[in-house]
Amino acid sequence: MTNPFDQVQQAIQVLNPRITPQEWAYFRQGLTERVLAPKTFFIEAGKPNQLIGFLTRGLIRGYYLNQMGEEISTTFVPENSWVTDYPSLLMGKPSRYYFQCLELTTLVTVSYQHVQQGYNQFMGFERNGRLIAEAILQQQQRRIESFQFDSAEQRYLDFIQENPSxxxxxxxxxxxxxxxxxxxxxxxxxRKIVGL
Structure with missing residues (x-):
């Protein structure tokens, strides 16, 4: 079984092949492994979020409650993916979203404060933070554009193509x-798609 910290290192190296051993050693010092049971919250609405997580196992669903109290799913985060609520992280405000484990989930987390200190210590460290943010924001942008430009059927087809697992x-x-x-x-x- 792969070491969770090795999985994070590989993910960072995919995003930023130029990360130095010193930058990784600093980043590694701030990592904490957490195992969360199904239905446990990684982030809760109404509470500030100070963590960036990387799933090494499991599945998290992001959602919010609409005015009628219904849960509206906004994201599904599988293993080998980054997870956080950036607006809460950057502005220090309570999150408006819930990020709940759907399965037994292993996360490696790092505090935003540790990442910011890395920005001050290492010239190239900001690239790591920017690339992690870009990976999360690209996923959010794809979702927004799918509602603007695609039919419900196309959104479904895209979802199953992009997320077969x-x-x-x-x-x-x-x-x-x-x-x-x-x-x-x-x-x-x-039913229509199966009948095609």
Whole structure:
């Protein structure tokens, strides 16, 4: 079984092949491994978020509560992915989102304060932070654009193409919420696609 810290190092090196041994050694000092049970929250709405996480195992769902108290899924974060609530992290304000484990989840976390101190100590360290942020923001931007430009059916097709390993790990209720369609509509789309 791969060491969780080695998984983080590999992920950082994919994002930034130029990371120096000194930068990695500093980054490694700030890492903490956490194992969270299903239904446990990594981030809770109403509380400030000070952590960036990297999933080495498991699955997290991000969601918010709308005005009627319904859960609206905004993201699914599988293993080998970064997770945080950047607005809360950057502005020091309480999060507006919940990030809840759907499975037994192992996270390696680092505090935003530790990352910021790395910016001050190492000239190239800001590149690591920027590239992690870009990886998370690209995922968010794809979701926004899918609602602007794609039909519900296309959003579903894109989701299963981009996330083949997640399809059987997410409930239809969570998936329909994420895609922005009613569950009966999602069932019709699925039947239509299977019948093609």
């Amino acid at each position: 997640l399809f059987n790990r997410i409930s239809l209720t969570h998936l329909s919420s994420y895609l922005g369609i009613e569950r009966p509509s999602l069932s019709r789309i699925r």
